[in-house]
Amino acid sequence: xxTFAMVxxxxxxxxxxxxxxxxxxxxxxxxxxFFVANGRMPLFAVTTMLFADLIAASTTTGTxxxxxxxxxxxxxxxxxxxxxxxxxxxxxxxxxFEMRRTGAITGPExxxxxxxxxxxxxxxxxxxxxxxxxxxxxxxAASMYLASMLGIDEGVATIAVxxxxxxxxxxxxxGIAEMNKVHAFVLLFGLTFAAIxxxxxxxxxxxxxxxxxxDHLNLFSIGLPTxxxxxxxxxxxxSISVTSINxxxxxxxxxxxxxxxxxxxxxxxxxxxxxxxxxxCAAVSLDGIRNDSALFAMTSAISxxxxxxxxxxxxxxIFSTGPWFLLATAKLxxxxxxxxxxxxxxxxxxxxxxxxxxxxxxxxxxxxAVLASGTNVSLLNSLMSASQIKSIxxxxxxxxxxxxxxxxxxxxVGLLVGGTLxxxxxxxxxxxxxxxxxxxVVSSVAIIVVxxxxxxxxxxxxxxxxxxQRLAAAQExxxxxxxxxxxxxxxxxxx
Numbered sequence: 001x002x003t004f005a006m007v008x009x010x011x012x013x014x015x016x017x018x019x020x021x022x023x024x025x026x027x028x029x030x031x032x033x034f035f036v037a038n039g040r041m042p043l044f045a046v047t048t049m050l051f052a053d054l055i056a057a058s059t060t061t062g063t064x065x066x067x068x069x070x071x072x073x074x075x076x077x078x079x080x081x082x083x084x085x086x087x088x089x090x091x092x093x094x095x096x097f098e099m100r101r102t103g104a105i106t107g108p109e110x111x112x113x114x115x116x117x118x119x120x121x122x123x124x125x126x127x128x129x130x131x132x133x134x135x136x137x138x139x140x141a142a143s144m145y146l147a148s149m150l151g152i153d154e155g156v157a158t159i160a161v162x163x164x165x166x167x168x169x170x171x172x173x174x175g176i177a178e179m180n181k182v183h184a185f186v187l188l189f190g191l192t193f194a195a196i197x198x199x200x201x202x203x204x205x206x207x208x209x210x211x212x213x214x215d216h217l218n219l220f221s222i223g224l225p226t227x228x229x230x231x232x233x234x235x236x237x238x239s240i241s242v243t244s245i246n247x248x249x250x251x252x253x254x255x256x257x258x259x260x261x262x263x264x265x266x267x268x269x270x271x272x273x274x275x276x277x278x279x280x281c282a283a284v285s286l287d288g289i290r291n292d293s294a295l296f297a298m299t300s301a302i303s304x305x306x307x308x309x310x311x312x313x314x315x316x317x318i319f320s321t322g323p324w325f326l327l328a329t330a331k332l333x334x335x336x337x338x339x340x341x342x343x344x345x346x347x348x349x350x351x352x353x354x355x356x357x358x359x360x361x362x363x364x365x366x367x368x369a370v371l372a373s374g375t376n377v378s379l380l381n382s383l384m385s386a387s388q389i390k391s392i393x394x395x396x397x398x399x400x401x402x403x404x405x406x407x408x409x410x411x412x413v414g415l416l417v418g419g420t421l422x423x424x425x426x427x428x429x430x431x432x433x434x435x436x437x438x439x440x441v442v443s444s445v446a447i448i449v450v451x452x453x454x455x456x457x458x459x460x461x462x463x464x465x466x467x468x469q470r471l472a473a474a475q476e477x478x479x480x481x482x483x484x485x486x487x488x489x490x491x492x493x494x495x
Contacts, residue, residue, distance in 0.1 A: 005308075006308035006309070006311075006312055011164065011315060011319065013182070014182045014183060014316075014319065015164075015167060015168065015179070033172075033174075038250075039100060039249060039250055039251070039252065040250075040252050041177065041247075041250045041251055041252060041256075042252055042256065043251075043256045043259060043260060044181065045177045045178075045180075045181070046177075046247045046250065046251050046256060046257065046260045047184075047259075047260040047263050047264060048177070048180045048181045048183070048184040049176070049177050049180050049243060049247070049320075049324070050085070050243055050244065050260055050261065050264045051180075051187075051188075051264045051267065051268060052183050052184055052187070052317070052320030052321055052324070053241065053243035053320075053321055053324060054078070054081045054082070054085070054238070054243075054264060054268050055078070055187055055268060055271065055317050059077055059078055059081075059275075059317070060191065060275045060295065060314055060317045061141050061144075061275075061292050061294075061295055062074075062077065062292065063075070063077055063078060063272065063276050063279065064275040064276070064278045064279035064282070064292075064294045064295035064298075065279060065290075065291035065292040065293070065294045065295070066276075066279065066291070067276040067277070067278070067279020067280050067282075067283070067294070068279040068280070068282045068283045068286075068289070068291055068294035069279075069283075069291045070215075070216070070221055070222060071212070071215060071216025071217060071218065071221055072216065072217055072218065072219050072276065072280075073218070073219055073220065073221050073222045073227065074275075074276045074279060075219065075272045075273070075276055076219070076227055076230050076231050076234075077234065077272075078268055078269070078272035079231065079269055079272060080230060080231040080232070080233070080234025080235045080238065081235070081238040081268065082264075082265045082266075082268045082269040082272075083231070083235040084234065084236065084237065084238030084239040084241070085238070085239075085244070085261040085262070085264050085265035085268075086261065086262065086265050087235060087236070087239035088238075088239045088240065088244045088248075088261050089257075089258045089261040089262055089265075091239065091398065092239060092244075092248075092397070092401075093248055093254060093257050093258050093261070094254065095110070095397075095401055096110060096245055096248030097248055097254045097257070098471065098475075099113060099248075099249075100248065100249045101475045101478060101479075102471065102474035102475050102477075102478050103474070103477075103478035103481065104249070104474075105246075105249050105331065105335060106245070106331060106332055106335045106336060107123065107240060107242065107393075108120045108121070108123045108124040108127065108332065109335065109336070110245070111123040111393070111396075111397070113467065113470055113471055114397070114400050114401075115400060115408050115411055115412070115463070115467070116408045116412065116463075118412050119396070119408065119411060119412050119415060120336070121336070122412065122415050122416060123393050123415070124332060124336050124337075125419075126389060126390065126392065126393055126415070126423070127242065127332060127390065127393070128329065128332060128333075129389060129423060130237070130389045130390045131242060131325060131328060131329055131332075132329070132365075132368075132369065132372070133389075133426075134325065135322060135325040135326070135329070135365075136369045136372040138318055138321060138325065138369075139158065139161060139165075139322070139369050139370055139372075141292070141314070141318055142157075142161040142164075142315070142318045142319075142322070143157040143158040143161050144157075144292065144293070146160060146161060158370055161370075162366060162367075162370055164319065165319070165322050165323055165326060165366055166326075166362065166363065166366055168323035169322075169323040169324075169326040169330075169362050169366075170359060170362065171323075172327070173246075173250065173327060176320075176323050176324050176327065179319070179320065179323075180320045180324075182316075183316040183317070183320035184316070184320070186312055186313055186316040187313045187316040187317055187320070188267070188271060190309045190310065190312055190313035190316070191271070191274045191275060191278075191310065191313040192271070192274045193309060194274070194278060194299055194306055194310040194313065195273070195274040195275070195277040195278050197299075197302060197306055198277065198278050198281040198282075198298055198302065198306075199277055199281060201281065201285070201302050202281045202284055202285060208277075208280060208281065208284060211284040212280060212283060212284060213283075216280065216283060223433075225435070225438070226433075226435055229388065229434075229435030229436075229437040229438055230388075230435065230437075232391075232437065233388035233391045233435065233436070233437035233441075234388070234391075236390070236391035236394040236395065237388060237389070237390035237391040237394065238390075239394055240390070240393065240394050240397065241390070242325075242328040242332075243324065243328070244261065246328065247260060247261075275295060278294065278295050278298050278299070279294045279295070279298075281298055282295075282298035285298065285301060286298060286301065295310055295314065296310065296311060299311075326362045326365055326366060327362070329361065329362075329365045330358040330359075330361040330362045330365065331358070333357075333361045333365075334354050334357050334358050334361060338354065338357050339354060388422055388435060388436045388437035388440065389422045389423055389426060389436060389440070391422075391440070391441065392414075392415060392418040392419045392422055392440045392444050393415060393419070395414075395441060395444055395445060395448070396411050396414060396444065396448065399448050399449075399452075403452070404459065404464040405452050405453075405457060405458070405459060405460065405461050406448065406452050406461060406463070406464070407448075407451055407452040407455040407461055407463055408463040409451065409455070410447060410448050410449075410450070410451025410452045410454075410455065411448055411451075411452075413447050413451060414443070414444040414445070414446075414447035414448040414451065417443050417444060417447055418439075418440040418441060418444025419440065419444075421436075421439040421440045421443055422436040422437065422439065422440030423436070425439055425440070
């Protein structure tokens, strides 16, 4: 009961914070304000939002669960995303800042300007699939913990989670960012404190090392090929996650976006030890528990108050990430499908209509995710596999930015084949013990390189020249629209 009261009180406080700050910011009247806060978010806001995305519920519970069953190899999940933050800061941040000057607010839009519309929609597919996989894992984690605390059926717990996710997502990016400030504090310090208490409970670091099986102390116990696939695939996948891209669009300047990624990379790499240590302590203290319940089971074995702190941290991860994933899905569907279809039908979609559709997509996505939840055998594996699927698009973007000879046709085929193989490999359960990353990346790189060389455009392809022309034209058009909007706003304010 103590644990339940702590968690309910915490969720009530964070939701209140989000509602109050959303009202202070004023009603969302434009799509850009609802999704990217008009590019005005400061360092603290974007840093906490990024940290919350990286330390998702499937990462916290999954890392503790994998620490319980496998050992220190659980660290690779968070470490890969930490390195992905560095990759974004170094390799992609400037590219997306160039794209925001065109009015783009999604990743597929940027791919469409760099490559082609066909690649834009293919990237959309391979963005939505892993996003949905990870979000359904959030539903699973939230329902499992709520049911465990209350002793109720997971179906009933899922309904409660549905309502909370919906309320938080409808606050928009400003409300979510404000709640994430609270979530990040509770997550970082709460789980770190719980790890220290658990470590002392088993007799300290030396006692833990002496009691653990030898393979639990081996970072590569799951095999070097698997570790490489999870680390490289996870790093590439997170390097252009929807949150990283969104920070490129909503941060107040490029230095803010770059610094936020470096800060989160360092903090999260150190934080990874907290859930892993709790899982290791469970491995020497508890037998026969479900892997993904290790964090709750270990802290509950010590005291209900410690369990309350740990579960608050888990719910901080869940409710800082899940609502944002809903918002990101709505942004992709509205910006990439609803608005373009309206344009093809000869009618301009107003901001009011786009916002209505965004809210409808949030509800529909949440319903589908609830129906798909509970199918994840391992939350951490779901997260890692989703990142490996996304990594194929990152490979293409790396070629597109740094190898000007890249052919759009080769890029499309490489992304189609590599992304499809990675997705199929995940659905089939990683046949032959091979991670989805390997068949996807090998096939896509081979096709992009060979296809671009065969095209024979010389050191700079015609496709790259066309991209530079599209970029300049789009930036000029957006600047004109912004000037016209500012002039209209000034006239309305004066009149």
